[in-house]
Amino acid sequence: MVKQPVRWEIMAIVSDEEVDVFLRSGVFDEKWYVTEYADVALSGIAPARHYLTIGKDLGRAPSGHEIGAIERNVDGLDPHIHDVISSGFSTDFYLSAYPDIRDAGVDPVWHYAVSGWIEGRDPSLNFSTRYYLETYPDVREAGVNPFYHYLASGKSEGRAPKHELGFRYDILAQLKPVAEQIAAAKANRPSVQAQMPDALCAAITSAMDDRVGIILSFSHDDFMRHIGGVQLLLRRELSLLQDRNILQINFYPIHPLLFMDASDDDILLGVTINGQNAGAYLASDVVKAMRAARFASVPTFVIHNLLGHNVNQAIAILEAAGAKAGHWWIHDFAPLYNNYKLMRNDVAYDGMPKPGTMAWQLCEYARADFSHRDLCIPLFEKFSITLLAPSQSALDIWNKADVLQPVSSQVIEHCTLRNVRSLPPVLSPKETMPLKVGYLGHPSDHKGWGAFRELVLAFADDQRYEFHHLGSGRGMGLPVASREVHADEVRPDRMREAVELEELDVALVWSLWPETFCLVAYEAIAGGAAILTNKAAGNVCDLVVQTGEGLVLDDEKTLHEFFASGKILTLARAQRDVHLFDMEYSQLTVTCLEQQS
Amino acid sequence: MKTLCFTSFSFSYLNRARVLFQSLRHFHPDWRLVALMTDEPPPGFAFNVSDEPFDEVVWQNELGIEGIESWLFKHDIVEVCTAVKGPYLYKATQLGYDAVIYLDPDTCLFNPLTPLLQLLETHDIVLTPHLLEPETDPIAIVDNEICPLWAGIYNLGFVAIRSTGEGARFAKWWADRLQVYCHDDPAKGLFVDQRWCDHVPVFFDKVHILKDPGYNTASWNVNQRRITIGADGNVWSNDGLLRFWHFTKLGPLGDTMTRRYARDQIVVYELWRWYREQVKKATSSDIPDRYWAFGRFTDGTQIERAHRLLYRHRQDLQNAFPNPFSEGFSAWLQAEGLKT
Numbered sequence: 001m002v003k004q005p006v007r008w009e010i011m012a013i014v015s016d017e018e019v020d021v022f023l024r025s026g027v028f029d030e031k032w033y034v035t036e037y038a039d040v041a042l043s044g045i046a047p048a049r050h051y052l053t054i055g056k057d058l059g060r061a062p063s064g065h066e067i068g069a070i071e072r073n074v075d076g077l078d079p080h081i082h083d084v085i086s087s088g089f090s091t092d093f094y095l096s097a098y099p100d101i102r103d104a105g106v107d108p109v110w111h112y113a114v115s116g117w118i119e120g121r122d123p124s125l126n127f128s129t130r131y132y133l134e135t136y137p138d139v140r141e142a143g144v145n146p147f148y149h150y151l152a153s154g155k156s157e158g159r160a161p162k163h164e165l166g167f168r169y170d171i172l173a174q175l176k177p178v179a180e181q182i183a184a185a186k187a188n189r190p191s192v193q194a195q196m197p198d199a200l201c202a203a204i205t206s207a208m209d210d211r212v213g214i215i216l217s218f219s220h221d222d223f224m225r226h227i228g229g230v231q232l233l234l235r236r237e238l239s240l241l242q243d244r245n246i247l248q249i250n251f252y253p254i255h256p257l258l259f260m261d262a263s264d265d266d267i268l269l270g271v272t273i274n275g276q277n278a279g280a281y282l283a284s285d286v287v288k289a290m291r292a293a294r295f296a297s298v299p300t301f302v303i304h305n306l307l308g309h310n311v312n313q314a315i316a317i318l319e320a321a322g323a324k325a326g327h328w329w330i331h332d333f334a335p336l337y338n339n340y341k342l343m344r345n346d347v348a349y350d351g352m353p354k355p356g357t358m359a360w361q362l363c364e365y366a367r368a369d370f371s372h373r374d375l376c377i378p379l380f381e382k383f384s385i386t387l388l389a390p391s392q393s394a395l396d397i398w399n400k401a402d403v404l405q406p407v408s409s410q411v412i413e414h415c416t417l418r419n420v421r422s423l424p425p426v427l428s429p430k431e432t433m434p435l436k437v438g439y440l441g442h443p444s445d446h447k448g449w450g451a452f453r454e455l456v457l458a459f460a461d462d463q464r465y466e467f468h469h470l471g472s473g474r475g476m477g478l479p480v481a482s483r484e485v486h487a488d489e490v491r492p493d494r495m496r497e498a499v500e501l502e503e504l505d506v507a508l509v510w511s512l513w514p515e516t517f518c519l520v521a522y523e524a525i526a527g528g529a530a531i532l533t534n535k536a537a538g539n540v541c542d543l544v545v546q547t548g549e550g551l552v553l554d555d556e557k558t559l560h561e562f563f564a565s566g567k568i569l570t571l572a573r574a575q576r577d578v579h580l581f582d583m584e585y586s587q588l589t590v591t592c593l594e595q596q597s
Numbered sequence: 598m599k600t601l602c603f604t605s606f607s608f609s610y611l612n613r614a615r616v617l618f619q620s621l622r623h624f625h626p627d628w629r630l631v632a633l634m635t636d637e638p639p640p641g642f643a644f645n646v647s648d649e650p651f652d653e654v655v656w657q658n659e660l661g662i663e664g665i666e667s668w669l670f671k672h673d674i675v676e677v678c679t680a681v682k683g684p685y686l687y688k689a690t691q692l693g694y695d696a697v698i699y700l701d702p703d704t705c706l707f708n709p710l711t712p713l714l715q716l717l718e719t720h721d722i723v724l725t726p727h728l729l730e731p732e733t734d735p736i737a738i739v740d741n742e743i744c745p746l747w748a749g750i751y752n753l754g755f756v757a758i759r760s761t762g763e764g765a766r767f768a769k770w771w772a773d774r775l776q777v778y779c780h781d782d783p784a785k786g787l788f789v790d791q792r793w794c795d796h797v798p799v800f801f802d803k804v805h806i807l808k809d810p811g812y813n814t815a816s817w818n819v820n821q822r823r824i825t826i827g828a829d830g831n832v833w834s835n836d837g838l839l840r841f842w843h844f845t846k847l848g849p850l851g852d853t854m855t856r857r858y859a860r861d862q863i864v865v866y867e868l869w870r871w872y873r874e875q876v877k878k879a880t881s882s883d884i885p886d887r888y889w890a891f892g893r894f895t896d897g898t899q900i901e902r903a904h905r906l907l908y909r910h911r912q913d914l915q916n917a918f919p920n921p922f923s924e925g926f927s928a929w930l931q932a933e934g935l936k937t
Contacts, residue, residue, distance in 0.1 A: 135853075164860065165856060168861070169866060344826065345867055345870075347863050348863060350830075358826070359826050360830060361871060362864075362871045
């Protein structure tokens with residue numbers, strides 16, 4: 001468990017005054033919030049503060065007020081148009097898909113009718129504003145609201161409300177060249193005041209008392225503030241380091257970026273010392289502080305991620321600190337390719353795109369004017385790096401790429417499954433249906449949300465199936481049973497518990513990228529669900545093959561065929577031995593440090 | 598095999614032709630690459646062949662066509678850019694090459710055409726059909742089966758011949774027909790250069806109908822082909838390598854047809870995205886949009902298709918105005934109330 005100061009650190013992000021203002025606003029229903037999200041009480045954080053610091057980012061609601069209770073607004077709008085649009089509008093979808101509208105508290109129908117359609121937003125899962133306007137130029141030229149047009153006349157004229165080209169088509173259509181992605185990310189960065197290097201030097205010196213070791217750590221964001229699988233792992237690692245009296249100094253980009261920064265910008269780094277915020281510093285000032293700091297022993301380092309960092313500046317920091325050797329975790333594939341997910345154009349993984357191939361030429365990520373791989377070469381040349389992989393499949397991909405050479409490598413799985421109970425099949429066809437099929441975690445296309453969405457839309461009315469979403473995002477307006485589930489260091493097994501509680505038969509873990517370690521796949525199996533995945537899913541695919549707990553299918557066409565034919569019903573809990581597992585977590589980098597010592 | 602490869606275009610298609618020639622240079626650096634141009638350089642545009650990815654330009658007036666101005670005027674841009682293919686194909690058979698290949702400017706190679714050269718070891722003429730299998734969907738029957746019934750079974754965005762034997766005999770016949778009958782007139786059984794080639798398997802021997810789905814893939818047949826990226830990073834069409842794609846109708850119409858028939862084949866959209874980018878990079882900003890030197894009279898006014906058809910059908914006008922681009926014919930049309 002993470003030590004108490006860490007929790008205080010989380011709470012300090014929002015001032016008492018802000019919490020008071022929020023409480024007085026009338027938006028927040030404390031009783032409802034604590035009941036709806038059971039983890040809040042366990043966290044020990046005041047509910048309103050929890051919402052502002054954590055819940056809001058997770059997409060949670062501040063109250064249980066029905067969305068339909070939002071006041072109808074027809075300002076500047078023909079009431080007839082409002083009524084027609086309302087008849088087909090999905091408020092739940094609109095507010096889930098567009099959190100800014102939810103936060104603004106405006107009538108979503110009014111918003112869509114007045115400006116949402118001009119901004120390219122969709123009024124429901126079954127209508128694409130952009131597609132309709134592109135496909136029917138007469139509607140575009142008329143300047144009429146496209147959804148109103150569809151409902152009032154387009155539908156009866158036989159016009160199509162959306163394309164049937166698959167979710168990948170939309171991903172590709174929205175994909176921008178890398179330079180544009182970076183420019184957009186940098187355009188709206190909030191200003192953060194950098195501190196002087198003396199302050200960092202002093203903070204390090206005061207934290208160094210009687211430490212048995214020092215580890216410099218690099219992450220892609222502030223793992224103490226942000227919620228996610230990797231962030232939870234890093235908090236666990238910090239706790240393990242604290243237990244061993246090892247000082248951890250972690251660097252993260254104040255402004256996260258999905259690429260390593262190849263510009264000449266002096267990166268603004270957030271620094272935490274043993275999990276406590278030590279301020280924001282320019283990378284060049286961190287170098288000065290590292291030179292000035294008098295470390296009692298030679299620091300080692302662990303790189304969890306260099307996204308958002310400048311590799312040369314990270315090298316300068318390590319050199320200034322006198323580090324010679326360290327570890328690099330393969331949480332993703334950023335060092336090998338500009339797309340950390342290793343996918344071509346974010347739509348497919350058919351092996352890592354290699355220079356000289358068409359796959360390389362076709363990919364926006366390869367066409368960038370920098371290469372993560374080239375940026376990382378000096379780091380591997382200057383330091384003795386041990387590669388740590390959370391799965392064999394991740395290590396295999398790294399080795400096959402054959403572009404960056406560590407001195408050694410090791411597989412340390414983030415967790416392992418220990419069988420604790422088995423339930424024999426009931427073999428009652430009655431208990432087989434409806435088959436409970438779930439998506440676990442935050443909706444994200446590369447994690448398989450697009451495939452899940454299409455599956456739900458295709459089989460939502462099929463009595464044989466019942467669809468669930470466990471995680472944040474409230475189902476994104478899909479006709480599914482949605483349950484907010486968030487693991488934290490207090491109860492890391494919450495997703496496993498939810499899978500068992502809901503008695504999910506099948507978890508669709510349809511990752512499009514080669515997962516290095518997919519925690520939800522382990523959680524699903526541990527909770528007794530069978531996994532449905534595809535050949536590209538890396539660690540998920542291997543896990544299914546090794547445990548036999550599920551199926552690996554060729555593609556989405558096969559997936560739909562399995563549902564249409566009912567073949568998938570053989571995965572019902574009633575039809576198979578259900579194995580329940582405990583999850584035993586690793587000690588991450590500490591495993592390796594202890595082996596070395 | 599000593600090979601000459603050419604395409605036919607006007608300056609508005611120079612960007613597409615550059616992309617094609619770049620791909621040809623990449624896969625077949627030893628081929629002679631010829632740009633058959635039916636146009637004149639736009640004012641202010643510096644056209645230097647040494648800067649282009651092809652070896653040579655052949656202009657419309659180098660084909661030995663008598664009364665070239667009169668002949669040009671009888672055709673619109675599509676008709677004339679296809680009509681010149683025959684005369685040049687025939688001319689190319691006499692230049693000492695073993696094989697001559699024509700590719701449309703909006704095609705692009707993704708793999709070498711080596712298997713095609715092997716076919717030309719034993720065949721004199723190679724054609725690719727629009728469609729390889731029957732359709733089942735009613736709309737697809739109209740678009741993809743019925744359309745070739747009037748436009749031609751074979752897509753003449755590609756043809757390959759040996760420069761001797763039946764290849765040369767075909768080139769001569771095609772050249773003769775296209776000089777007189779290369780018209781977009783389906784009611785008369787004519788669709789530019791293409792419909793003529795329905796005769797080829799009957800009129801000529803040693804013809805090979807190439808049914809490899811890696812060749813001449815386009816919106817009209819992609820529904821019968823599975824386009825994928827293999828573990829080798831290459832592009833595949835069904836179980837073979839994609840040799841060349843026909844990026845016909847770059848723009849909204851092409852997009853609509855591609856969406857209709859590629860459906861959820863994501864690699865197809867990636868290919869188009871890449872192609873659009875290549876064409877954009879190859880575009881010279883100093884060539885005016887839709888430029889064509891033979892689209893206007895010398896007085897600067899627009900030539901309508903009706904003017905061309907009138908001239909085509911009236912021998913007296915051809916006699917009176919041997920150069921119909923001149924102000925004289927323009928003035929006559931105006932005087933007759935046929936031109937504003």
